[in-house]
């Protein structure tokens with residue numbers, strides 16, 4: 298081949314090659330940028346979900362705490378009231394009807410009535426059901442909350458397994474509240490595993506059909522629940538943790554019962570605790586449209 302056309306051919310080939318390489322690099326860069334944007338928007342969605350859940354948890358915990366306090370205080374307050382009234386009757390029977398002791402007891406009666414009245418209003422306030430129940434797919438919400446909890450459990454070096462059914466699991470629930478229930482159970486399970494100092498800490502969440510409803514189980518390989526505390530687990534303010542409020546499980550129970558479900562705790566056959574939430578099934582997801590119309 299003569300030298301000139303050969304040089305021309307070589308230059309053109311090199312230029313073509315450079316063009317193809319630059320095109321490929323551009324495509325690669327665009328794909329990487331797209332991936333980074335997708336990851337950022339996934340992170341943002343997760344963060345928003347976390348914020349929403351934390352907000353609902355604060356509101357619900359406050360309600361649970363208020364109703365727990367109202368419950369605990371009602372009994373001593375009633376006793377104080379009836380004892381003071383009895384005191385006034387005794388004073389009157391002994392000719393001390395308008396004596397200073399009767400005035401003191403009358404003031405006690407009045408203040409105890411006032412406090413009882415505040416408790417009645419408090420209970421009525423927190424008793425308002427704010428549940429936004431519609432028919433939702435439990436499988437989706439279990440998956441969502443597991444994804445969120447995984448971040449925390451990864452940090453703590455605890456494995457989190459999940460077993461979901463292939464088909465949707467429709468139930469009439471408030472999805473944020475049900476996520477809260479599972480979140481609390483996973484947190485407790487992780488605490489138990491950590492407390493037991495397990496090297497191979499593991500929490501397993503499963504959702505499966507049970508009769509006409511659904512059963513969600515959260516099991517761990519911690520030390521299990523000591524038999525003497527089993528009957529007290531769901532009491533408000535019962536906690537065996539130094540920094541525990543003891544509201545998690547009582548909140549779970551209130552929420553689940555509001556949706557006609559139940560929650561129970563037992564020790565697993567291979568050690569560790571198993572918490573089971575049972576919820577009635579809904580006919581199908583179409584009810585959701587009916588519910589939101």
Ligand SMILES: Nc1ncnc2c1ncn2[C@@H]1O[C@H](COP(=O)(O)OP(=O)(O)OP(=O)(O)O)[C@@H](O)[C@H]1O
Pocket residue numbers: 481485486489517519520521522526530535536537538540541542543544545546547569570
């Ligand atoms: N998976 C578990 N294994 C063993 N014990 C558990 C488990 N889950 C709960 N418990 C026991 O039940 C108690 C009550 O749990 P609950 O979630 O109501 O309160 P808490 O975790 O102590 O505090 P809070 O949830 O308000 O931060 C715990 O303190 C613990 O003793």
Ligand SMILES: [Mg+2]
Pocket residue numbers: 481484485544545546
């Ligand atoms: Mg808890």
